[in-house]
Amino acid sequence: MTSPNRHSVSVAAVVTNDDGRVLVVQRRDNGKWEIPGGVLELHESILDGVRREVEEETGLQVEPDRLTGVYKNLNLGVVALVFRARVVGGQARPTEESANVGWWTADDVTARMSETFAVRVLDALDAQDVAIRLHDGIHLLAESSAQPTGT
Template sequence: MTTARTEYYDDPEAPEPNSLVVAASAVVTDGEGRVLLQRRRDNDLWALPGGGMEMTDSLPGTAVREVKEETGLDVEITGLAGTYTYPRHVIAYSDGEVRRQFNVCFTARAFGGRLEISDESSELRFVQPDQIGLLPMHHTQRLRIRHFLERRERPYLG
């Protein structure tokens, strides 16, 4: 069974974090400029693929591994969209973990594999940028995608 999660952002009612997790996510695009999104099972919201770093991972390697695990695609990292470390963004899980997450969002290009739903997602889809706003999504995910779509000269540092 998937653990449920609730995200808090600038919420005075948010529980106190009991863990700090280093995580990586990736904005994976196809040849048409569409962005790969997954509908998460734990909160039913659309999100970029990503997850926590393991002791044997590099941060870019985490993004590559998580994309493979969650979508079935093999990707190569092509750049950095930004760092997302806001201290008042807290994620609470039904198993009691309350994490403060440090996320580094990379850009990536798929070169192999095939789209395959994992136990963490209920749907996978490449989405046109102008359609992303129509999907239910936490605003922190929208922020990462927006920073990518702005084609910034430098990564977002926050």
């Protein structure tokens, strides 16, 4: 958790296979299905962080292609940078951080992931522009939700 006046930065990847399915992991800590990603280390480049997180969680080596979205959790102060990435080596497998690894369709993602994580995949698959979104950890919020009250 971050202090009230600081942000944490995380990175994640939307990786697709030849069939257009998306790489997902089931987290060991909470059992939820998400795209691979995590906290960017202090002295790590953004793209190196993406590569490290995907390999730690899936055993796959990837190369990030482009930024597809920026997502801020207003409750936790976490800013997530999400990239499209392609596999360049390794084999998908569970790791110390992931209990399971799978390849899901966009429909699977919509049905089985929380709104705030599913939108990251859908934005990466559908949009040509970088999405910028706010959420509270559960639901997407309108940009006006970030404005101070009483002004």
